[in-house]
Amino acid sequence: MIQAKGLAKTFQTKQGRVKAVAGVDFTVNAGEIVGFLGPNGAGKTTTMRILTTLLGPSSGTATIAGCDLLQEAAKVRTHIGYVSQAGGSKPSSPVRRDIVLQARLYGMSRAEAESRANEVIAQLGLEELADRVIQTLSGGQRRRVDMALGLVHAPKLLFLDEPTANLDPESRSVVWEHIRRLRDEHGTTVFLSTHYLDEADNLCDRVLIIDKGRIIAEDSPQNLKAAIAHDTIEIEVDGEAARAADLIGAHEEVHDVSVNGSVLSVSCRGAERILADLLRELESAHIRAESLRVVRPSLDDVFLTMTDRRPQPDAAAVHA
Numbered sequence: 001m002i003q004a005k006g007l008a009k010t011f012q013t014k015q016g017r018v019k020a021v022a023g024v025d026f027t028v029n030a031g032e033i034v035g036f037l038g039p040n041g042a043g044k045t046t047t048m049r050i051l052t053t054l055l056g057p058s059s060g061t062a063t064i065a066g067c068d069l070l071q072e073a074a075k076v077r078t079h080i081g082y083v084s085q086a087g088g089s090k091p092s093s094p095v096r097r098d099i100v101l102q103a104r105l106y107g108m109s110r111a112e113a114e115s116r117a118n119e120v121i122a123q124l125g126l127e128e129l130a131d132r133v134i135q136t137l138s139g140g141q142r143r144r145v146d147m148a149l150g151l152v153h154a155p156k157l158l159f160l161d162e163p164t165a166n167l168d169p170e171s172r173s174v175v176w177e178h179i180r181r182l183r184d185e186h187g188t189t190v191f192l193s194t195h196y197l198d199e200a201d202n203l204c205d206r207v208l209i210i211d212k213g214r215i216i217a218e219d220s221p222q223n224l225k226a227a228i229a230h231d232t233i234e235i236e237v238d239g240e241a242a243r244a245a246d247l248i249g250a251h252e253e254v255h256d257v258s259v260n261g262s263v264l265s266v267s268c269r270g271a272e273r274i275l276a277d278l279l280r281e282l283e284s285a286h287i288r289a290e291s292l293r294v295v296r297p298s299l300d301d302v303f304l305t306m307t308d309r310r311p312q313p314d315a316a317a318v319h320a
């Protein structure tokens with residue numbers, strides 16, 4: 001659905017040249033929900049604006065829904081929807097009227113526009129709100145109206161710029177549910193930027209991490225977590241914690257063991273694979289495990305490590 005090749009954008013400013021996007025290559029397949037992550041100023045919005053034909057690249061190209069971004073920009077626009085962070089709704093308009101107007105702007109007759117408005121209103125659960133004036137809606141409700149506007153022409157591909165920024169947890173999960181349904185029930189491909197790593201983890205099949213204008217990682221949240229960060233097993237033992245730490249530290253899959261009172265923190269790969277081994281070792285040394293807990297790495301760990309916000313011994317391997 002998206003194939004970006006060497007996309008780059010340099011802005012000319014009074015202070016000099018700003019390389020916002022430094023040559024990105026990536027693919028988004030039909031039916032995927034892909035998250036675009038990166039720290040402030042990494043180049044997310046610039047890349048999105050290029051892909052949605054709002055900004056010309058300095059170099060590189062892309063194919064969007066089978067159309068060439070540069071040669072067939074008008075055709076690209078018929079296949080995509082874009083919901084910017086600011087949204088596109090008119091605050092003083094009632095919901096249905098704004099959606100019908102948007103459909104008319106896409107060239108639909110009044111009857112077609114009204115029928116399509118009813119479809120997207122139902123799709124986004126806006127039936128009860130259809131006659132309300134947009135400025136009276138909550139942030140989450142308004143975000144769904146913005147999405148309805150972006151979907152009015154039934155695009156194959158929807159770009160969402162930080163779809164749940166500043167929403168409360170409940171509104172966020174409602175928006176997530178609608179994004180999932182868009183993909184599951186309508187086959188829409190979704191490319192979204194987000195600052196929320198839990199959003200990427202919960203919602204996205206794959207994430208792209210961009211930093212300083214370059215894509216530095218591209219994989220499923222699960223694979224990224226497995227590649228970058230260790231699991232931690234916390235084991236509470238009944239005495240002889242130092243001897244237990246020596247025993248466990250000798251296991252080849254164990255990266256590090258630290259001791260705090262009677263609790264061992266075991267940093268390792270594949271906790272579930274080695275847990276039984278570790279418990280057997282302790283048992284044969286007559287050390288009882290009182291309790292244990294497995295702590296999984298989060299996508300935050302991946303992000304902080306990959307964007308060099310936190311040093312990690314294995315980061316270089318993933319960068320390579």
Ligand SMILES: Nc1ncnc2c1ncn2[C@@H]1O[C@H](COP(=O)(O)OP(=O)(O)OP(=O)(O)O)[C@@H](O)[C@H]1O
Nearest residue numbers: 011013018020038039040041042043044045046047
């Ligand atoms: N029109 C412009 N003129 C000059 N520099 C720009 C322009 N637009 C963006 N930039 C610069 O390009 C870089 C990337 O900006 P961009 O908005 O794409 O980042 P972002 O990843 O979307 O950041 P954020 O998460 O803060 O929205 C930044 O250094 C920004 O200051």
